[in-house]
Amino acid sequence: MNQSTWLSVCTTDDLLAGGGVCVLIGKQQVALFLEPSKAQVFAVSNLDPMLHVESVSRGLMGGIDGQTYVATPLLKHRYELATGRSLDGGDQHLKCWPARILGQTVEVLSAPVCTTEAHHG
Amino acid sequence: MLLTRLAIVGNGMVGHCLIQSLADQGIIDQYTITLFCEEPKLAYDRVNLTKYLSGSNAEDLSLGNITDYESWGLDVKLGVAVEKIDLQSHCVSGSDGSHTQYDKLILATGSYPFVPPVPGHDLDPCFVYRTLADLDAIEAAAKTAKTGVVVGGGLLGLEAAKALVDLGLTTHVVEFSDRLMMQQLDAEGGALLRQKITALGVQIHTSKNTQSIDLQIDGSLSMAFADGSQLVTDLLVFSAGIRPRDQLARDAGLELGERGGITIDDNCLTSDPDVYAIGECALWQGRIFGLVAPGYQMAKVVISHLQNSEQAFTGADMSTKLKLMGVDVASIGDAQGTSVGAKSYRLTDERNGTYQKLVVNSDGDKLLGAILVGDASLYGELLQYCLNGLALPEHPEMLLLPSTSEASPKPELPDSATICSCHNVTKGDLCNTVQAGHSNLADVKAKTKAGTGCGGCGPMVADIVQTAVLSHGGEVNHDLCGHFSYSRQALYDLVRIKQLKTFGQVLAQYGSGIGCEICKPAVASILASCWNQYVLAGEHLAQQDSNDRFLANIQKNGTYSVVPRVAAGEIKPAQLIVLGEVAQEFDLYCKITGGQRIDLLGAQQEQLPDIWQRLIEAGFETGQAYGKSVRTVKSCVGDNWCRYGTGDSMGLAIALENRYKGLRSPHKLKFAVSGCIRECAEARSKDIGVIATDKGWNLYVCGNGGIQPRHADLFATDLTSETLIKYVDRLLMFYIKTADRLQRTSTWLGQLDGGLDYLKQVVIEDYLKLSGEFEEQMQSLVNSYKCEWKATLEDPEASARFKPFVNSDAKDESIQMHLVRGQTSPVPNSGRGDLINLTQVL
Numbered sequence: 001m002n003q004s005t006w007l008s009v010c011t012t013d014d015l016l017a018g019g020g021v022c023v024l025i026g027k028q029q030v031a032l033f034l035e036p037s038k039a040q041v042f043a044v045s046n047l048d049p050m051l052h053v054e055s056v057s058r059g060l061m062g063g064i065d066g067q068t069y070v071a072t073p074l075l076k077h078r079y080e081l082a083t084g085r086s087l088d089g090g091d092q093h094l095k096c097w098p099a100r101i102l103g104q105t106v107e108v109l110s111a112p113v114c115t116t117e118a119h120h121g
Numbered sequence: 122m123l124l125t126r127l128a129i130v131g132n133g134m135v136g137h138c139l140i141q142s143l144a145d146q147g148i149i150d151q152y153t154i155t156l157f158c159e160e161p162k163l164a165y166d167r168v169n170l171t172k173y174l175s176g177s178n179a180e181d182l183s184l185g186n187i188t189d190y191e192s193w194g195l196d197v198k199l200g201v202a203v204e205k206i207d208l209q210s211h212c213v214s215g216s217d218g219s220h221t222q223y224d225k226l227i228l229a230t231g232s233y234p235f236v237p238p239v240p241g242h243d244l245d246p247c248f249v250y251r252t253l254a255d256l257d258a259i260e261a262a263a264k265t266a267k268t269g270v271v272v273g274g275g276l277l278g279l280e281a282a283k284a285l286v287d288l289g290l291t292t293h294v295v296e297f298s299d300r301l302m303m304q305q306l307d308a309e310g311g312a313l314l315r316q317k318i319t320a321l322g323v324q325i326h327t328s329k330n331t332q333s334i335d336l337q338i339d340g341s342l343s344m345a346f347a348d349g350s351q352l353v354t355d356l357l358v359f360s361a362g363i364r365p366r367d368q369l370a371r372d373a374g375l376e377l378g379e380r381g382g383i384t385i386d387d388n389c390l391t392s393d394p395d396v397y398a399i400g401e402c403a404l405w406q407g408r409i410f411g412l413v414a415p416g417y418q419m420a421k422v423v424i425s426h427l428q429n430s431e432q433a434f435t436g437a438d439m440s441t442k443l444k445l446m447g448v449d450v451a452s453i454g455d456a457q458g459t460s461v462g463a464k465s466y467r468l469t470d471e472r473n474g475t476y477q478k479l480v481v482n483s484d485g486d487k488l489l490g491a492i493l494v495g496d497a498s499l500y501g502e503l504l505q506y507c508l509n510g511l512a513l514p515e516h517p518e519m520l521l522l523p524s525t526s527e528a529s530p531k532p533e534l535p536d537s538a539t540i541c542s543c544h545n546v547t548k549g550d551l552c553n554t555v556q557a558g559h560s561n562l563a564d565v566k567a568k569t570k571a572g573t574g575c576g577g578c579g580p581m582v583a584d585i586v587q588t589a590v591l592s593h594g595g596e597v598n599h600d601l602c603g604h605f606s607y608s609r610q611a612l613y614d615l616v617r618i619k620q621l622k623t624f625g626q627v628l629a630q631y632g633s634g635i636g637c638e639i640c641k642p643a644v645a646s647i648l649a650s651c652w653n654q655y656v657l658a659g660e661h662l663a664q665q666d667s668n669d670r671f672l673a674n675i676q677k678n679g680t681y682s683v684v685p686r687v688a689a690g691e692i693k694p695a696q697l698i699v700l701g702e703v704a705q706e707f708d709l710y711c712k713i714t715g716g717q718r719i720d721l722l723g724a725q726q727e728q729l730p731d732i733w734q735r736l737i738e739a740g741f742e743t744g745q746a747y748g749k750s751v752r753t754v755k756s757c758v759g760d761n762w763c764r765y766g767t768g769d770s771m772g773l774a775i776a777l778e779n780r781y782k783g784l785r786s787p788h789k790l791k792f793a794v795s796g797c798i799r800e801c802a803e804a805r806s807k808d809i810g811v812i813a814t815d816k817g818w819n820l821y822v823c824g825n826g827g828i829q830p831r832h833a834d835l836f837a838t839d840l841t842s843e844t845l846i847k848y849v850d851r852l853l854m855f856y857i858k859t860a861d862r863l864q865r866t867s868t869w870l871g872q873l874d875g876g877l878d879y880l881k882q883v884v885i886e887d888y889l890k891l892s893g894e895f896e897e898q899m900q901s902l903v904n905s906y907k908c909e910w911k912a913t914l915e916d917p918e919a920s921a922r923f924k925p926f927v928n929s930d931a932k933d934e935s936i937q938m939h940l941v942r943g944q945t946s947p948v949p950n951s952g953r954g955d956l957i958n959l960t961q962v963l
Contacts, residue, residue, distance in 0.1 A: 009928055010927050010928040014927035014928065015927075016662060016663050017663060018635065018636070018663035018664070019662065019663030021927045022925060022926050022927065023926055023927055023928040023929070024925075024926040024928060024929040024931055027934075029926070029933070029935070035635070036625075036635050036663075051677070053677070053678055053679040053935075054679060054933060054935045054936075055667075055675070055679045058667045058670065058671070058675070058679075059638075059667065060637070060638040060641055060642070060663075060664075060666065060667070061635070061663070062635070062636060062637030062638050062639075062641070063604075063634045063635040063636070063637065064603060064634075064637065068635070071637070071638035073666075073667035073675055074675065074677065074679075076638060078638075
C-alpha cells in the first residue's frame with residue numbers, strides 16, 4: 001500500500017519550459033513546472049491552498065535566492081516548488097511529489113514528499 | 122478653559138492658509154472661530170485663475186471646503202461682508218446683521234484691482250480680473266466680442282491676456298511704461314518677452330497713456346491715448362496692479378500707510394494689539410507683498426504669535442518664476458541691478474530665443490539678482506545662490522552656459538536654505554524627514570508639503586531627497602526586480618535599440634536568474650509594445666500573466682470571463698442575439714460592464730476556444746479586457762441622435778477604439794468621448810478623454826476613476842480629429858516609453874518632472890524631437906494589429922493549450938456552480954475539499 005512507485009504521467013513535449021501545465025492522476029490534479037533549462041521538473045498540487053481552487057499550474061514561475069517558486073495566478077502567493085512551503089510567511093503548503101524526466105517521459109513518484117499540507121481534509 | 126474667540130475676515134488664499142495651518146498643527150480646537158467670507162464661494166486658487174477659462178472648473182480651483190471647515194468647528198459666514206469693526210468693544214458687524222465678539226481679529230481682506238480713473242473706465246464692457254465672478258462676466262461678454270484689450274502689461278495683465286486668448290479674442294495689451302513686466306524685467310528681457318508674446322498673436326502697445334474710453338454706437342469701445350493714437354475693442358479688462366483693501370481698517374481707526382495698506386509690525390500686529398493683518402492688505406515696512414508666499418508666511422507668524430512663540434515676519438523674497446502663454450519668465454532678487462556697485466552678466470541666445478542675466482555684487486562673488494526669459498531652468502539654482510548668499514563660482518558667467526559637469530557645479534546648500542518658498546520648507550526639513558525614515562519622494566513631499574504649492578522647486582526637492590537617501594545609506598532603487606538592475610524605462614529603450622524580441626534574449630543580455638512574476642509580464646508587455654508579436658507564441662507563452670496566457674480574465678473560482686470588443690458600445694441586434702445564444706449555450710453569467718460592453722462569466726478554460734469560434738464567426742474581436750492594454754472607448758450617443766450633441770462622439774470613439782485596440786502598455790488604458798459639454802461619457806475620468814466643442818475636440822489626459830479619482834487635465838483645445846489622433850499617438854508612446862510597470866497615466870504624469878507643461882512641450886511642441894518616431898511606432902503597432910483570439914483559433918497547437926490537463930481529455934470536475942437570481946454563479950468557497958493521496962488512487 002505505501003510502497004511508492006514512479007508513475008509515467010506525460011511526455012516532455014507536454015511541458016512548458018519556464019511555466020506550468022496540469023496533469024490528472026486519478027482524481028488528483030498535479031501541476032508540473034519545468035525549469036527554463038529543462039533540467040528539472042517539479043510536481044506540486046494544483047490546488048491553491050488559500051483559495052481552494054485548482055489553479056496553481058496557471059501561475060508564473062520565478063526564482064529567488066536559488067529557490068524556484070510558483071506565484072499563484074489568483075492572488076500571487078508564492079510557494080517554493082521543491083518543498084511546497086510558502087515564501088510569503090503563510091502557514092499553507094503546497095503538497096509536492098518527487099518528479100523526474102526519463103528520456104521523453106515525465107514521471108511522478110506516487111508518495112508525496114511533504115504531507116504537512118495544512119488542509120482541513 | 123475658555124476658548125479664544127478668533128474672528129477672521131476674508132477667505133482668500135491667505136485666509137485659507139491660516140485656517141488650514143491651524144488645523145494641520147492640531148490646534149484649531151483651541152479657538153472658537155468665526156469666518157467671514159464675502160464671496161459666495163470659499164477660498165480658491167486665484168494664482169491659477171486663468172485655468173478657469175481653459176477648462177478647470179470652480180471645483181478644481183477650490184481650496185476651502187465647507188465640510189472640513191465645519192468639522193473643525195468654524196462658524197462660516199459665507200457671502201457675508203464685514204461692515205464695521207468696533208475695536209473698543211471687540212465686535213465685528215456683518216452684512217447679515219450679525220454682531221460677533223472677538224478676542225483676536227485677523228484681517229485677511231486682500232486687495233482689489235486698481236482701475237485708473239480714466240473717463241469711461243466704468244462703462245459696461247469694462248472689467249477687472251480678480252474673482253471667479255469677474256471671470257464669469259468676462260466669459261459672458263466674450264461670447265459676442267471679437268477683440269479684447271487688457272490695460273496693464275505686468276504679470277497680472279499678461280495672465281489676463283492669456284485668458285482673453287483662451288476665450289478666442291483678438292487680444293491687445295496696453296501698457297503705460299515702455300516694457301512688459303516692468304517690475305521684474307529689464308529692457309532687454311522685456312523686449313524678448315514682447316517678441317515672444319507678439320509671435321503668439323497678442324498685440325502689445327507700450328508707452329500708452331490712456332486718456333479716455335468712449336462707447337461707440339455699435340457698442341464697442343474706443344480708447345484714446347495721449348500720443349493721439351486710438352484703439353477700438355469690444356471689451357476691456359483692467360489689470361494694472363492691486364491696491365490693499367483697507368477701508369474697514371481705515372473706518373475702524375487702525376493705522377494705515379500713506380498710500381494705503383494696514384500697517385503691521387514683525388508679528389503682523391496692527392496698531393491695535395488684538396488685531397492682525399496678513400496678506401495683500403497688510404503693509405510691512407512700507408511694502409505690500411502682492412504674492413501668495415509672503416502671505417502664507419504672515420499667516421504662520423500670526424499663529425506663532427497666538428501660541429505665544431516668537432516667529433517674526435522678516436520680509437519676503439519676491440522672486441517669481443512663471444510661464445506666460447508658454448513663455449518661461451523668471452525674476453530673482455535685484456533683477457534690475459539697482460544695488461550699489463552691482464555688475465551684470467548677460468547671455469542672449471537669439472537662435473533659441475532666450476535671455477539670461479545675472480546681477481552680482483562688486484566683488485563678483487555673490488548673486489544679487491537674475492532675469493531669465495525663454496528658459497527658466499536655472500531658476501532653482503540661482504535662487505539658492507541669491508537667497509542663501511552662497512559664494513559664486515570663480516567665473517559666474519559659466520552658470521549661464523549649457524551645463525557640463527565642470528561648467529556649473531551644483532552649489533552646496535546649507536540646511537537653512539529655503540527650498541520650497543510656498544510652504545517655507547528648508548533643506549534641513551527635507552533631510553530630517555528622510556532621516557526619520559521616509560525614503561520615498563512622494564512620502565517626503567506629503568510629509569513636508571514641499572513642492573506642493575507652485576511646484577517650481579519640484580526638481581530641487583527630488584534632488585535633495587535623493588542625495589539625502591543615498592547619504593543615509595539608503596538606496597534609491599528603480600530596478601525592475603531582483604533579476605534586472607534596470608528600470609522599466611531603461612529596459613524598454615534597450616529592447617527597442619537592441620531589437621530584442623524575446624524574454625530569453627533580454628534576460629540573457631541584461632538580467633540574471635530565471636525571472637519572476639514581476640519581470641516576466643513586464644518584459645512581455647514591453648516586447649508587445651515594441652514588436653506586437655502574438656503573445657501566445659511559444660517563446661512568449663511562459664512569461665504571460667495568467668490572464669494573458671488564456672486571453673481571458675480569471676475569476677475567483679478559476680473560471681474565466683469573456684469580453685468581446687464592442688467599440689464605443691455600438692452593437693447590432695444580430696450581435697446581441699449571438700451573445701445571448703452563446704451565453705445560453707455555454708451557461709454563462711451575463712453582466713453589462715462599466716465600459717459599455719457585455720461580460721460573459723463562468724467559462725471553463727477548455728470552453729474558451731469554442732466560445733470564441735462562435736463569437737468570431739459573428740464578427741466579434743477580442744476585447745482585450747484581460748491585458749494591460751487599451752480597454753474601451755466609452756461614448757455617448759453624440760450628435761447623430763442627441764438634441765444637445767455638438768460633435769460625432771460615436772464616430773470618433775469608434776475610430777479611436779479601432780486605432781488603439783490591442784495596444785499593450787504599462788497599465789490598462791481607458792478612453793471616453795463625449796459629444797458635448799454635458800460630458801455624459803465621463804471622459805474626464807479616463808486616461809484619454811475627449812469632449813466635443815463647437816470648433817472641434819478638447820483633449821483631456823491622464824485621468825482615472827478608482828479609489829483616488831483624478832480628473833483628466835485639459836491638454837489641448839478645439840482640435841481636428843487628425844491633430845487629436847496625432848497627439849494621442851505621441852502621448853501614448855511617450856507613456857509606454859517612460860512609465861514604470863503598472864503605473865497608470867495619472868501617477869505617471871504626477872511623477873513626470875515638469876508635469877503637464879512638460880508633457881505639452883513633448884507632445885505638442887515636439888521638444889524632444891521624438892514626435893515623428895512616436896507616430897511611426899504607433900502606426901506600426903496599428904498596422905500589425907491582429908485579433909489574438911483569431912490568431913489562436915488559427916493555430917491548432919495554441920488552441921490545444923486550453924485543455925485543463927495535458928494527459929487527459931477529462932473536464933475539471935472541481936468547479937461547482939449554482940444559481941443566483943436565475944443565473945449560474947460560483948458556489949462560495951468552492952473548489953476541492955478532499956484531496957486524495959496518489960498512493961490511495963493506486
